[in-house]
Amino acid sequence: MSLIIQQPGHSVVTDLGRFRGPRFGLPVNGALDQFSARAANILAGNGDNAPLLEITALDFRMRATTDILIAVTGAPLHLTVGGRQCQQWEPVSVRAGETVALRRLDGGLRAYIAVHGSVHAPVLLGSCAPDTVVGFGLRLTEGTELKTFSTVPPIRQPYFDLPLFRLGLTRPEFHSTAVVEVTDGPDVEEFGDTADLLYSTEYTVSGRSNHIGLRLGGALPERQSTAEVLSRGVPVGAIEVPSREELLVLHRGRGVTAGYPVLAVVTSRSLDVLAQARPGHKITFRKTTVPEATAKHRAALRELETLRSTVGTVFSLLGVGGPPDPPRLAPAAGS
Amino acid sequence: MTAAPTPALPPVEVFESGDAALRVVASSADREANWATVHALAEWLDAAGADGVHGAVPTYDSLLVEFDPGVTSARQVRAFVLLGLRQLEFTGAPARAPREFNVPVVYGGEYGPDLERVAEQQQLSVEEIITLHTAKSYVIRCLGAPAGSPMMDGPDFPLPVPRLKDPRLSVPAGAVSVAGRQAVIAPAVAPGGWCVIGQTPLTVLDAAAEPLVPYVPGDRLRFHQIQLEEFAAFAGRKLEAAR
Numbered sequence: 379m380s381l382i383i384q385q386p387g388h389s390v391v392t393d394l395g396r397f398r399g400p401r402f403g404l405p406v407n408g409a410l411d412q413f414s415a416r417a418a419n420i421l422a423g424n425g426d427n428a429p430l431l432e433i434t435a436l437d438f439r440m441r442a443t444t445d446i447l448i449a450v451t452g453a454p455l456h457l458t459v460g461g462r463q464c465q466q467w468e469p470v471s472v473r474a475g476e477t478v479a480l481r482r483l484d485g486g487l488r489a490y491i492a493v494h495g496s497v498h499a500p501v502l503l504g505s506c507a508p509d510t511v512v513g514f515g516l517r518l519t520e521g522t523e524l525k526t527f528s529t530v531p532p533i534r535q536p537y538f539d540l541p542l543f544r545l546g547l548t549r550p551e552f553h554s555t556a557v558v559e560v561t562d563g564p565d566v567e568e569f570g571d572t573a574d575l576l577y578s579t580e581y582t583v584s585g586r587s588n589h590i591g592l593r594l595g596g597a598l599p600e601r602q603s604t605a606e607v608l609s610r611g612v613p614v615g616a617i618e619v620p621s622r623e624e625l626l627v628l629h630r631g632r633g634v635t636a637g638y639p640v641l642a643v644v645t646s647r648s649l650d651v652l653a654q655a656r657p658g659h660k661i662t663f664r665k666t667t668v669p670e671a672t673a674k675h676r677a678a679l680r681e682l683e684t685l686r687s688t689v690g691t692v693f694s695l696l697g698v699g700g701p702p703d704p705p706r707l708a709p710a711a712g713s
Numbered sequence: 714m715t716a717a718p719t720p721a722l723p724p725v726e727v728f729e730s731g732d733a734a735l736r737v738v739a740s741s742a743d744r745e746a747n748w749a750t751v752h753a754l755a756e757w758l759d760a761a762g763a764d765g766v767h768g769a770v771p772t773y774d775s776l777l778v779e780f781d782p783g784v785t786s787a788r789q790v791r792a793f794v795l796l797g798l799r800q801l802e803f804t805g806a807p808a809r810a811p812r813e814f815n816v817p818v819v820y821g822g823e824y825g826p827d828l829e830r831v832a833e834q835q836q837l838s839v840e841e842i843i844t845l846h847t848a849k850s851y852v853i854r855c856l857g858a859p860a861g862s863p864m865m866d867g868p869d870f871p872l873p874v875p876r877l878k879d880p881r882l883s884v885p886a887g888a889v890s891v892a893g894r895q896a897v898i899a900p901a902v903a904p905g906g907w908c909v910i911g912q913t914p915l916t917v918l919d920a921a922a923e924p925l926v927p928y929v930p931g932d933r934l935r936f937h938q939i940q941l942e943e944f945a946a947f948a949g950r951k952l953e954a955a956r
């Protein structure tokens with residue numbers, strides 16, 4: 379039982395992240411668009427944190443050696459299975475020998491493929507998320523054979539190939555102009571009045587952006603003090619001004635400590651938006667509060683819970699899978 | 714019966730740091746007390762554990778506490794942190810016997826491309842730089858980027874060391890560098906803007922072990938000079954505590 383990678387593009391096996399990493403100096407890493415990754419796993423009948431594939435920017439193809447069930451989420455793209463066009467954000471049957479192809483990821487930057495029963499991946503500190511600094515993780519190459527754990531016979535609408543599932547999930551939309559919500563950073567006062575530039579400027583995503591951080595061009599707030607800053611832990615989402623050229627927005631691959639003042643912090647919800655921002659896309663920032671940001675994050679999680687229960691019902695009616703995975707909103711504390 | 718007096722904790726402030734983290738800062742004039750407090754608090758938070766709290770990253774005078782806003786909230790985590798501080802007020806920081814690590818270093822040449830530049834900037838000879846760098850036993854203050862680097866208060870150079878104008882895209886594992894008034898060893902290959910004055914042949918990072926690096930904050934580390942010919946004899950050995 380396996381998946382054979384035919385065209386890897388730029389793809390890895392990941393999960394929601396290495397939450398125990400930061401205390402050992404390792405970034406959390408994991409799926410950059412957490413909502414899409416959780417949704418893919420839920421649609422495939424998995425726990426949220428199950429290993430899944432993250433495809434960045436480039437076309438991707440793989441062949442299944444057995445009948446499987448998958449779900450593809452994230453950036454809008456052209457999905458085909460055995461040459462048939464299929465829908466994203468829905469469970470999709472793949473027959474043994476068929477090729478799954480993801481093409482034209484041009485609306486956003488990252489797509490996720492979850493496989494019912496998940497795929498095998500090595501684990502470091504409780505997570506399979508790749509870490510480029512310590513050289514850990516499963517980067518897919520042509521011919522990589524990914525072990526799968528369960529076979530699902532084809533579920534196919536017998537008539538007209540009509541869509542089988544109407545799951546009622548609001549699909550996130552990705553645009554070339556995005557609004558990103560932030561809260562004041564702990565060092566906002568160090569920027570004086572120039573901090574306001576963050577909210578009045580339209581920034582452009584630079585091509586030098588990656589999973590460690592996005593670099594944004596535009597009018598830059600300036601630090602007013604020159605006092606030495608001792609290295610300290612910086613959160614994912616921290617916005618810094620390390621040079622006179624670009625704004626740096628740290629994402630999940632960020633080094634855990636740094637010595638730059640933190641101007642603002644992107645909300646958990648908006649980090650998913652940044653995960654889909656392509657070079658050349660425009661970003662504007664909107665200020666919010668921590669309670670408001672927390673409320674939005676929880677609303678998204680509730681939506682995923684509703685999806686989980688709908689999928690559970692559909693799957694049990696169709697006889698897909700054995701006992702469902704225990705609901706897992708988030709990795710347990712300390713995991 | 715008289716209780717032993719507990720040392721007073723330095724004043725501690727808690728700042729919002731987005732919807733999934735808090736920054737805790739100890740802000741007294743006593744840097745040693747600030748450092749001891751944030752590290753003791755990190756240990757307490759890890760040992761006590763709370764639902765949705767991922768962990769704490771202590772550095773010099775501050776601590777980043779990360780949490781899952783779907784499970785807990787900034788308000789609840791703040792209360793948890795304050796509870797930890799109350800506990801520490803009663804118990805003081807836990808005592809722990811520091812271990813000591815000895816690190817052989819080849820200075821200069823191919824392994825320490827910035828050694829001469831640092832000597833020039835400090836207006837010292839290369840030998841004097843090496844003597845100062847090997848003179849003291851360093852306290853590992855915290856684990857930094859990349860990959861659990863041991864961050865140490867630097868050698869007693871007369872001046873702070875400026876960072877490189879153009880950071881290197883790749884600094885090898887084992888690189889021994891200085892910047893500002895800090896010193897560090899790179900456990901893994903990474904970009905870097907610090908001045909590389911030497912390299913240790915020892916393996917610092919073991920991705921198959923947990924934890925990945927053998928030291929913890931509070932342990933001590935001492936450098937000693939070896940010659941280029943000796944590098945191969947040490948290569949592949951793991952960094953291990955001498956005691």
